[in-house]
Every structure is written in C-alpha cells, then in structure tokens.
Amino acid sequence: MLHFKIQPIAQEWLAQARAHQDQLTKPPGSLGYLEELGVRLAAIQQTLRPTLGKGAVIVCAADHGVTAEGVSAYPSEVTAQMLLNFRAGGAAINQIARAADAQVYVLDVGINSPTPSPERVRSGTGNIAREAAMTRAEAEQAIQVGAEAARRAIAEGATILAAGDMGIGNTTAAAALTAALLGLEARAVTGRGTGVDAARYQNKVQVVATALRRAQARLGELTKAGPLEVLAELGGLEIAAVAGVFLAGAEAGLPLVTDGFPVTAGALLACRINPNVRDYLFAGHRSLEPGHSRQLEALGLRPVLELDMRLGEGTGAVLSFPILRAAASVMAGMATFAQAGVSQTGGL
Ligand SMILES: Cc1cc2ncn([C@H]3O[C@H](COP(=O)(O)O)[C@@H](O)[C@H]3O)c2cc1C
Ligand SMILES: O=C(O)c1cccnc1
Numbered sequence: 275m276l277h278f279k280i281q282p283i284a285q286e287w288l289a290q291a292r293a294h295q296d297q298l299t300k301p302p303g304s305l306g307y308l309e310e311l312g313v314r315l316a317a318i319q320q321t322l323r324p325t326l327g328k329g330a331v332i333v334c335a336a337d338h339g340v341t342a343e344g345v346s347a348y349p350s351e352v353t354a355q356m357l358l359n360f361r362a363g364g365a366a367i368n369q370i371a372r373a374a375d376a377q378v379y380v381l382d383v384g385i386n387s388p389t390p391s392p393e394r395v396r397s398g399t400g401n402i403a404r405e406a407a408m409t410r411a412e413a414e415q416a417i418q419v420g421a422e423a424a425r426r427a428i429a430e431g432a433t434i435l436a437a438g439d440m441g442i443g444n445t446t447a448a449a450a451l452t453a454a455l456l457g458l459e460a461r462a463v464t465g466r467g468t469g470v471d472a473a474r475y476q477n478k479v480q481v482v483a484t485a486l487r488r489a490q491a492r493l494g495e496l497t498k499a500g501p502l503e504v505l506a507e508l509g510g511l512e513i514a515a516v517a518g519v520f521l522a523g524a525e526a527g528l529p530l531v532t533d534g535f536p537v538t539a540g541a542l543l544a545c546r547i548n549p550n551v552r553d554y555l556f557a558g559h560r561s562l563e564p565g566h567s568r569q570l571e572a573l574g575l576r577p578v579l580e581l582d583m584r585l586g587e588g589t590g591a592v593l594s595f596p597i598l599r600a601a602a603s604v605m606a607g608m609a610t611f612a613q614a615g616v617s618q619t620g621g622l
Contacts, residue, residue: 276414276502278421278521280550283317291316297610307576311556311601318529318554323606326529326599329376330432331588332423332519333360333367334540336384336416336511337398338443339407340485345446345478347468350398353442354387360440360587367438367587374595377432378588381423383416384441384511393419399509402450402485406492407509413502416511417547420518420540428526434595435523436558437516438588439536442468445563446478447510448539450485452565454496454504455542456572460486463565465535465584501546516540521547524554529598533591534561534584538569545573556598559583559590 291313296302303309315324335357341350359365360380371378382391386398395416399407408416424435441447445467452463460482466475486496489507493499505514517540523530524544532541532555544551557575560566562584570577578594611618 276417276547278525278548280524280548281527282550283553284320287317287320288313291322291605294322295605297612298608299611299614299616305604308601308604311578311598312605315529315598315602316605318527324602325606326602327433328431329374329434329436329592329595330379330427331367331371331376331436331438331592332379332381332420332427333438333440333588334381334383334420334512334515334519335440337386338441338447338510339399339401340403340446340481341443342401343403343477343481344474345470345481346442347470347474348442350386350442353440354385356440357382357385365587366585366589367592370589370592374592376592376595377427379423379427381419381515383419383515395419395511399447399511402447402508403481403488406507407447408506408511410502410506413506413514416514417518417521420515421522423515424519424522428528432528434529434531434598435519436531436533436588436591437519437537437540438533438591439512439516439586441510441512441536444510444512444536446482447508447513448536449482449565450508451504451510451513451539452542452569453482453486454489454508455546456568457497458568463568465563465565501543505543510536510539512536513540513543517543517547520544520551520555524551528554529556530554531556531558531591531594532575533558533588534586535563535566535569536586537588537591538566541573542569556594558592558594561590
C-alpha cells in the first residue's frame, strides 16, 4: 500500500513571510513574482531566511508499448540510447544541471532493454490503445521506485528536487492521463511531442482517443476513477516514478519543481494521490506542448520560465533553480528598512 505523510504548508508562515517581504528595502512588490516564490520557499522551510543549496533532478526513464501505433517521430530504441548518453554526460540535462548546480540521477524504471536494471518494474508498458499499460501492483511499485530515488537524492544532500522524463512515446501516455484526470478531449491535450508531422499528429489524437475509450470501458467515468487505476490503464512507468519522486519529496518537505508535459502528468497524479503535494510544487517552465498549459491551470501554477522549450529530461525544471535560489536569497539576505536606516515612505 502507498502511504505518504505530507504536511500542508502553514498559512501562518505564508502570512509572516509576505509581511517580511514588505519590510525589505525595495518598493513593495517591485521584485514581482520573485517575491511570491520567496514567500512560498520561506513557508515550506518554515523560516524567514530560506536557503537553497544543491539541487537534484531524477530523470525517470521507461518505454511505451503505444509506440507500435506510430505516435512518435523517433524509434523506441532511443530511450535506452539516451540513458547511456545521460550516464556519459552528453545530454542537454547534463549541461543545464552543471550550470544550475544540480546532480543528475538516472532511473530506469521500465526500459525495454536486454541489459538488466535493479529498479526496472517491467520492460515497457502495454500498448494503451489495446490493453492496460501495467497492473495496479506495478503502478504502485513504479511509484515506490521513484519515491526511493527521491529519498536517496535527499540523503545525499539535495535541498531542491526536480523530476525529469525520458521515454519515447511518453507524450501520448501523458496526453491520455491528462485527458482522463482533467476530463478533457484527446485533441485538447495532444501535441507534436518530438515533432510528428500532420498525418502522424492526426493518428496520435486518434490513438489517445482510443486509449481513453478503452480505459473508460474498464473504469467508467475517468474523472471519478481512482488515480492508481487510471495510471495502470494509461500508464507511463516513468510517469508513475515521477509521481513517487514528488510524493516522497513533499513528505520530506522539500521544494519540488515540475518540468514539461510528461513530468507534470506525474505531478497531477501525485496531487490526486495526496493533495498536499501541491503546496510544495513550483513550475519550472511552460513547455510548448499545448496540454502542458492545461495541466498548469489545473494545478494553479505559474511557470518561472517561458523559453519555448519542449524537450523534457527535467531541463526546464532545473533551469529555474538559479531563480528559485535568488528568490530565497532575497528573503534571507536583504536588509529591512529599519535595519538599513532607509526611509520607508518619503512622507509623500
Ligand atoms: C534524442 C531525444 C532526446 C530526448 N530527450 C527527451 N526527449 C523527449 O521526447 C520523448 C517524448 O516525445 P514523443 O512522445 O514524441 O516520443 C521523451 O523521451 C521525452 O523525454 C527526447 C527525445 C529524443 C528523440
Ligand atoms: O513538454 C515536455 O517536457 C516534452 C515535450 C515533447 C517531448 N518530450 C517532452
């Protein structure tokens, strides 16, 4: 059974932190959204002097049976190949993590490869257009694998935690999950992923719609079904692991950062499993995948960055770490008007 003990953040700390922001030597509100980020970090850490040190990103990787339907611009083998690239330090996330003082952890929760991996729950999901992605027990296990990886990263010193994704076909699974959880049409949440052409895009929308019909026949009204049941039908082993990263991260009381479309599907699931997770979430960026904006609206999250990125791997999440660190430093290090002897109003 899954059980995560997650405290909601204290409203008193939010109020105190907001009041403190207004005492700092700047016109109130002049640091814009950075102030709200600092306030939330202070409330999460329960201090008026929040600090963020080393970060971590857990790149959750798995394969998808639905690639048999021609939904990606790339073959499934790229998932395993990219895993080697992550480990060799040659991927986009490795460079961005270096710039943002973050450690990259790679988690093979479900790659379809002959090379064994200790954390792999199964070798790829079932083809969700035709069958369940995984069993409910496998869904729980994949969440636990993600949770364990988060706990390891925290034990090794992470003070802020992001999740990343790698899995050819995962924007199809993310679209199906998002449509199911939010009660949206396939077309509203299906994007071009790695860059499928117009014909493949039309097919991808149909595949998502077929998967949703199949899941609904099994579970009934999908917005009312349990999150683990929806996850088992429409899958994504890496998306399950992402949910586990966020659940364990929230349990440990760390600020958590979402990435793009597949990762935010994991965040939606985590919040369905335990709504208190939401208090710890920051949206690192807004992806160009159209469904990502629907997810952010549902979570009520404003992204830190909008750089027209649509890669995944945790790149957009980790890129926001320096801004979150600066938001904490502003709260922790700025003098108040009283401390600095600066006139709070010029009497004007
Ligand atoms: C070389 C390469 C590196 C990637 N890194 C992340 N993704 C991203 O693209 C995939 C999802 O898109 P779709 O659903 O269209 O397959 C995921 O693996 C995701 O992490 C990559 C994709 C490729 C090709
Ligand atoms: O939004 C994302 O993170 C994304 C978009 C396309 C492909 N992979 C990931």
